[in-house]
Amino acid sequence: MKAIITTAYGSPEIFKVDNVAKPTAKPNEILVRIHASSVTKADTMMRTGKPYIGRLMIGLTKPKNPIWGTGFAGVIESVGSEVTKFKTGDKVFGENIDTMGTYAEYVTVPENGILAPLPENLSFEEAAGICDGGITSLNFLINLGNIKAGQKVLINGASGALGTAAVQIARHFGAEVTGVCSTTNLSLAKELGANHVIDYTKHDFTSNTNTYDLIYDTVGVRSFRECRDALTEKGVYASPVLGMPLLSDMMVTSVFGKKKAKFSATGALPAKETKRLLQILLNIIEAGKIRGILDRSYPLEQLAEAHEYVDKGHKKGNVVLKPVA
Numbered sequence: 253m254k255a256i257i258t259t260a261y262g263s264p265e266i267f268k269v270d271n272v273a274k275p276t277a278k279p280n281e282i283l284v285r286i287h288a289s290s291v292t293k294a295d296t297m298m299r300t301g302k303p304y305i306g307r308l309m310i311g312l313t314k315p316k317n318p319i320w321g322t323g324f325a326g327v328i329e330s331v332g333s334e335v336t337k338f339k340t341g342d343k344v345f346g347e348n349i350d351t352m353g354t355y356a357e358y359v360t361v362p363e364n365g366i367l368a369p370l371p372e373n374l375s376f377e378e379a380a381g382i383c384d385g386g387i388t389s390l391n392f393l394i395n396l397g398n399i400k401a402g403q404k405v406l407i408n409g410a411s412g413a414l415g416t417a418a419v420q421i422a423r424h425f426g427a428e429v430t431g432v433c434s435t436t437n438l439s440l441a442k443e444l445g446a447n448h449v450i451d452y453t454k455h456d457f458t459s460n461t462n463t464y465d466l467i468y469d470t471v472g473v474r475s476f477r478e479c480r481d482a483l484t485e486k487g488v489y490a491s492p493v494l495g496m497p498l499l500s501d502m503m504v505t506s507v508f509g510k511k512k513a514k515f516s517a518t519g520a521l522p523a524k525e526t527k528r529l530l531q532i533l534l535n536i537i538e539a540g541k542i543r544g545i546l547d548r549s550y551p552l553e554q555l556a557e558a559h560e561y562v563d564k565g566h567k568k569g570n571v572v573l574k575p576v577a
């Protein structure tokens with residue numbers, strides 16, 4: 253099969269198209285013919301090998317796994333002898349967090365992995381990208397933000413993968429949502445359900461008098477300290493982008509003060525919790541309350557171009573690869 257092989261960290265030129273053996277499903281696995289796989293901001297950070305601490309998981313001097321990529325949607329080609337929940341021909345989607353391998357035509361996935369039947373109202377392209385933003389934003393909104401109907405939630409970076417999912421999910425839970433994005437994306441944030449929008453190129457949301465129960469800074473461009481006055485008395489600032497300021501603010505606010513700074517690595521959650529979040533995401537998808545936002549799709553061979561685009565930090569929702577034309 254055709255796959256993208258990665259043997260070093262660096263710029264998008266590190267990716268090489270190659271022909272490798274098609275994987276075979278073990279007894280507890282399924283083999284998926286991939287119709288679309290996600291290219292995420294997290295993928296591009298992993299490619300650079302920075303921050304270095306991440307290499308403890310993905311390989312110290314070079315990637316442990318030569319085929320990257322986690323999000324996928326496709327059709328089951330074959331199933332292992334012990335598989336009971338899926339059969340050949342089923343359409344599925346999910347996240348292969350531990351073993352990756354979705355920058356390819358085929359991937360094997362454990363039957364009990366982060367995997368679900370493809371809902372009828374999602375295309376392969378929409379489904380391939382929806383877990384990254386959907387599961388991460390559910391983790392942040394539910395587990396860190398304790399989201400409830402009527403809460404005021406501000407989503408900074410409302411037009412990215414995490415942000416587009418977060419706006420829709422927060423509205424689904426009945427929150428009053430303010431989406432922060434640039435001028436060109438204001439209409440997208442409104443279409444997704446944001447009650448209010450703020451154009452960050454013209455206004456600084458921390459400098460008006462509004463306060464929020466939760467500020468979810470999906471792109472990690474503001475800090476807890478900058479946002480403190482924009483939080484309600486027991487408000488939470490949560491960001492999926494960890495740096496030293498957030499780490500120190502988390503430590504301090506875990507002991508002092510009512511306002512809290514929070515972070516979570518969604519990919520490191522116990523599998524049971526990720527599956528619980530996937531089930532919640534499926535319920536929201538099936539209720540028609542969230543749609544996958546697709547910005548661009550690239551043929552498998554153009555992974556480097558896809559990474560260059562995602563690197564710029566201005567994608568709208570998701571970018572996917574299409575191994576099947």
Ligand SMILES: NC(=O)c1ccc[n+]([C@@H]2O[C@H](COP(=O)([O-])OP(=O)(O)OC[C@H]3O[C@@H](n4cnc5c(N)ncnc54)[C@H](OP(=O)(O)O)[C@@H]3O)[C@@H](O)[C@H]2O)c1
Nearest residue numbers: 293294388409411412413414434492516517518565566567
């Ligand atoms: N901790 C975790 O569990 C976890 C899980 C997944 C991802 N992540 C991380 O989360 C981060 C966000 O991922 P993502 O995929 O959502 O990113 P993304 O899709 O690349 O975000 C792009 C969006 O951010 C907006 N943006 C850029 N600069 C902005 C600014 N100054 N203020 C407000 N919005 C701005 C852009 O809008 P404009 O074009 O309008 O500027 C664009 O629509 C990444 O760093 C990723 O690695 C963490």
